[in-house]
Amino acid sequence: MNIKKQRTSRYIIGFIGVFLLIAGIFIHVSVGSSSISITDVIRALFHPDNSKQTTIIQTLRLPRAVLAALIGASLAVAGALMQAITRNSLASPQVFGVNAGASLAIVVATILFPELHSKTTVYFAFLGSALGGITVYLFAAGGKVTHIKLALAGMAVHLFLSSFTQGVIVLNEDATDVLYWLVGSINGKNWSHVLVLLPWSVFGLLAAFIMGRSISILVLGENMATGLGEKVQWIRLVAGVIVIILAGSSVAVAGPIGFIGLMIPHIARKLVGGDYQRILPFSALLGGILLVYADILSRFIAYPFESPVGIVTALIGAPFFLYLARKGRKIKQ
Amino acid sequence: MNVKKHPYSILSVLLLILVMMAFISLGVGAVYTSPVEVFTNLIGKSQSNHFILFNYRIPRMLLAVIVGASLAVSGAILQGILKNPLASPDVIGVTKGSGLFAVAVLIIFPGASMVALPFSAFLGAAVIAIALMLFSYTQGTKTHSLALIGVALGAICQAGIQYFMIKFPDNVNTTLLWLTGSLWGRGWNEMWFLIPCLVLIPLIIIFTSKLDILNLGDEMAVGLGERIKYVRYTLLSISVILTGASVAVVGSIGFIGLISPHVGRRLVGSRSKFLLPVSALIGALFLLLADTVGRGIVPPIEIPAGIVTAIIGAPYFLYLLRREQKNK
Numbered sequence: 001m002n003i004k005k006q007r008t009s010r011y012i013i014g015f016i017g018v019f020l021l022i023a024g025i026f027i028h029v030s031v032g033s034s035s036i037s038i039t040d041v042i043r044a045l046f047h048p049d050n051s052k053q054t055t056i057i058q059t060l061r062l063p064r065a066v067l068a069a070l071i072g073a074s075l076a077v078a079g080a081l082m083q084a085i086t087r088n089s090l091a092s093p094q095v096f097g098v099n100a101g102a103s104l105a106i107v108v109a110t111i112l113f114p115e116l117h118s119k120t121t122v123y124f125a126f127l128g129s130a131l132g133g134i135t136v137y138l139f140a141a142g143g144k145v146t147h148i149k150l151a152l153a154g155m156a157v158h159l160f161l162s163s164f165t166q167g168v169i170v171l172n173e174d175a176t177d178v179l180y181w182l183v184g185s186i187n188g189k190n191w192s193h194v195l196v197l198l199p200w201s202v203f204g205l206l207a208a209f210i211m212g213r214s215i216s217i218l219v220l221g222e223n224m225a226t227g228l229g230e231k232v233q234w235i236r237l238v239a240g241v242i243v244i245i246l247a248g249s250s251v252a253v254a255g256p257i258g259f260i261g262l263m264i265p266h267i268a269r270k271l272v273g274g275d276y277q278r279i280l281p282f283s284a285l286l287g288g289i290l291l292v293y294a295d296i297l298s299r300f301i302a303y304p305f306e307s308p309v310g311i312v313t314a315l316i317g318a319p320f321f322l323y324l325a326r327k328g329r330k331i332k333q
Numbered sequence: 334m335n336v337k338k339h340p341y342s343i344l345s346v347l348l349l350i351l352v353m354m355a356f357i358s359l360g361v362g363a364v365y366t367s368p369v370e371v372f373t374n375l376i377g378k379s380q381s382n383h384f385i386l387f388n389y390r391i392p393r394m395l396l397a398v399i400v401g402a403s404l405a406v407s408g409a410i411l412q413g414i415l416k417n418p419l420a421s422p423d424v425i426g427v428t429k430g431s432g433l434f435a436v437a438v439l440i441i442f443p444g445a446s447m448v449a450l451p452f453s454a455f456l457g458a459a460v461i462a463i464a465l466m467l468f469s470y471t472q473g474t475k476t477h478s479l480a481l482i483g484v485a486l487g488a489i490c491q492a493g494i495q496y497f498m499i500k501f502p503d504n505v506n507t508t509l510l511w512l513t514g515s516l517w518g519r520g521w522n523e524m525w526f527l528i529p530c531l532v533l534i535p536l537i538i539i540f541t542s543k544l545d546i547l548n549l550g551d552e553m554a555v556g557l558g559e560r561i562k563y564v565r566y567t568l569l570s571i572s573v574i575l576t577g578a579s580v581a582v583v584g585s586i587g588f589i590g591l592i593s594p595h596v597g598r599r600l601v602g603s604r605s606k607f608l609l610p611v612s613a614l615i616g617a618l619f620l621l622l623a624d625t626v627g628r629g630i631v632p633p634i635e636i637p638a639g640i641v642t643a644i645i646g647a648p649y650f651l652y653l654l655r656r657e658q659k660n661k
Binding site: 090135149151152153155156159160163164166167169170171179180182183258259301302305307308310311314315317318319321322324325326 | 423484487488492510513587650651
């Protein structure tokens with residue numbers, strides 16, 4: 001009976017989540033420098049006409065909301081995968097230097113080849129995130145490394161990569177644009193950005209969901225997984241590639257938005273238990289919700305100016321990190 | 334404990350290299366001066382580059398030496414009390430804290446910067462250090478939580494810095510230059526802020542036995558009659574003062590506090606009596622080298638010293654990570 005109860009509660013959580021996400025997207029679309037009422041939003045979405053509101057919604061607001069949901073989902077799933085393959089609950093694209101690596105690669109690419117389209121910069125982002133991620137992963141692989149060491153190593157790699165980024169910017173005067181991007185922002189994005197991101201994140205998310213079962217077995221321990229007939233190294237490799245695709249493409253489009261990959265998997269684990277077949281989809285859902293609402297908030301921090309959404313996620317996420325750190329020994333398990 | 338044989342000879346060799354480096358450093362820049370000319374100027378036999386030397390190059394060289402030494406000693410202390418070879422002021426958020434306060438001042442009061450900047454940087458380091466102690470206090474003296482909490486606080490400060498830079502984009506270039514860390518345009522006026530370093534470094538080198546006792550482990554230290562919490566927080570405070578003063582003068586230069594103690598440990602082993610002075614010399618040499626290279630490589634353009642330390646420091650750090658991994 002208990003199992004049935006759990007299953008019902010998961011369905012309820014799922015429904016609430018989907019509802020929150022849809023509601024969030026509607027609020028997201030309606031809030032902004034010119035406020036549009038929810039009924040107008042619904043009318044513009046389902047009975048589009050030639051009014052100004054429809055144009056605003058279709059060309060500016062809706063792609064941004066979709067991007068927020070996609071990027072939130074990608075980063076959250078990337079974080080969940082990293083925490084699983086390193087068996088380290090502090091792992092996340094940010095702590096691992098994946099975001100910083102992608103940022104450096106993109107800043108260098110945009111300065112060297114200013115004409116590049118964001119379709120191509122994605123590949124630079126993949127390269128950079130692989131560089132940052134592999135460096136820290138080599139250090140953290142196998143789960144023998146404690147959380148503190150991982151956090152410090154990740155921080156050091158992060159500092160190293162970002163001091164290069166800063167250097168590149170200091171030596172190239174027109175810095176402000178890149179700076180805004182470096183905080184992580186989805187302000188001013190349109191459908192072409194969605195098109196750049198969509199294939200990568202859909203592919204990455206689906207691949208991650210399919211791997212859910214293998215990942216769950218991997219978390220049991222290397223020996224156990226081998227005993228159950230899983231190819232451990234192979235799973236690690238594929239999961240790593242998925243992480244780079246998800247995190248790299250997100251950074252390429254929106255800049256390094258931090259802390260989603262760190263926080264969401266913990267919340268998902270609290271809600272639906274330790275099975276990655278459930279954690280991964282729920283992380284995607286929750287990540288989408290978090291970034292959509294964070295992006296709504298980002299417009300009010302310095303109203304009427306927009307702030308990058310990365311600041312909002314950092315303000316929510318850093319205290320969460322503090323909480324994880326204070327839990328101390330508990331997270332060692 | 335790893336004890337090497339000739340610590341005194343290593344100390345004197347390092348000192349000699351530092352002096353030679355200082356001479357080279359005095360000559361390098363937009364106006365090149367040969368070491369011989371530098372020497373004749375210094376002893377008063379020649380007046381050719383007197384003004385440049387005494388008003389720009391000498392104070393800058395001294396600042397580099399003192400700041401480098403302070404950061405290195407600060408890192409060595411932190412690695413000792415946190416028992417973690419990867420700890421350093423920049424990694425545990427202290428540098429970010431002073432960065433946040435300094436950026437706030439740079440941007441909100443652009444006129445007052447030259448006087449207020451060092452004070453605010455110092456204040457920021459202190460605030461983060463106090464927050465660090467408060468948050469970790471209830472955990473007893475568990476060192477691992479201290480490091481993690483530092484990383485988290487650093488992340489919060491980073492968000493704050495970014496907020497200020499985005500909100501007030503006009504002063505972004507000054508801010509960025511400061512955040513990378515540079516000795517450009519620093520002179521005798523900044524020397525005042527380093528007085529605490531000049532007092533504390535000799536003091537800490539004299540009282541190194543405490544650090545050694547902490548390294549033996551908590552139980553052993555208690556057994557030897559040490560009040561661990563008290564000793565640890567005193568050492569942490571000293572480390573913060575050294576960092577705060579340094580960052581106040583040169584901005585947030587990275588990797589010196591992280592790497593110098595490692596080089597020191599390889600040369601003379603882990604006894605603080607030798608480790609601290611050797612780390613200090615290596616830190617001084619490191620920053621002086623970084624500043625000289627940054628100034629001399631494409632004059633008159635200066636590459637911020639912080640970038641040079643990252644370029645030199647990062648590969649060495651990666652090597653350390655790998656060795657750490659192999660020791661497992």
